Amino acid sequence: MGNPFFVVWRESLEAFLIAGILYAWLKANDDGGAGRRALFGGLAAGVGLALLLGWALLTVQDELTGEALDLFQTATLLVAAGLITQMVLWMRKHGRTIKAQLHADLSAAAERCGYWGVAVVAALAVAREGAETVIFLYGLAQGGALSALAVGSALGFAAAALTAWLAAKSLARLNIGLLLRLSSILLLVLASALFVTAIDRLIGAGWLAPMLDPVWDTSPLIDDGTTGGKLLADFTGYRARPALTTLLAWGAYWTVVFIGWRKTGHG
């Protein structure tokens, strides 16, 4: 029956970590609570979306609908990666000015925009991984032996929440400048991992050509097929056997981010 504790922990960890780091990051930007409310609103909406997506994936009968859902999931990856990147760079540029002119209409409007971004990112993060958890739990429920499984799953959720809470808490202990920089970098690394996953999915579905595949093979060093390697892959975008297209996309992502980072640093 697998290990409900571990599967639920792993599936929900990504969403919880994104939420935890976003929380620490919003706090560092001293937003007065509106951003964090947007975050929790987004998380709640994400749970609803996860149930809906899980149900859609469960009832899918024909290949066409299946492909459409796959494409939808890939799209959510791209949107989340793009929004996180845009948010982090935007805040880096405007964070200080927002505080300075909190009452100016312009920055208030811009701020509201940013909070929508926070809510959407949180919702998408929960929806994507949550849908898989929904299917996993549905499968367990069908298999019977409910109480033992329910305990394992509940513990898995709790452990993932605790992991993220610890991450957010230890981030918050840092001084504000370091916290801001570190949480921004962690968010960008997570966004790059989402982007790499999206590119790989597009290649796997035949929408993108892999060009050269693989370019190299580092699986003797770190195998992304193992549990630890898979976690590394999920959170950093590591691939033991990357395709050239994936590698180029990854390089392009960091080039854009690096230029954006340099530009926004002195704003």
Added chain:
Amino acid sequence: MKRALHSAVFGLFLASTAAFADDMPTILLVMKDGRLFPETLEVPANTRFRLEVRNEGPGAAEFESLELKKELVLAPGVTRKLVFHPMKPGSYKFFDEFHPDTAQGRIVAK
């Protein structure tokens, strides 16, 4: 203009479904109670093929391979098809992410 774009997209779509219908070899994989049947799938190298994945349950399964860039969640009782593009000869690993302890398999392209 928009209409032309629509018909072009629709045309591509038809072409892709037509490609779906041609005579690709189909290989069957059964996922059942955290096990894979068979654990080693032999497929022709340098040929497109279709993998039919059936989850006989109980419990959900997730066919996953970073190496093959495929990820597919299957509720119990569900059968889905994955199209694989021509692969170089070699051995490629995959596993059931919901049962990583017992369900490790590989695709051998010859």
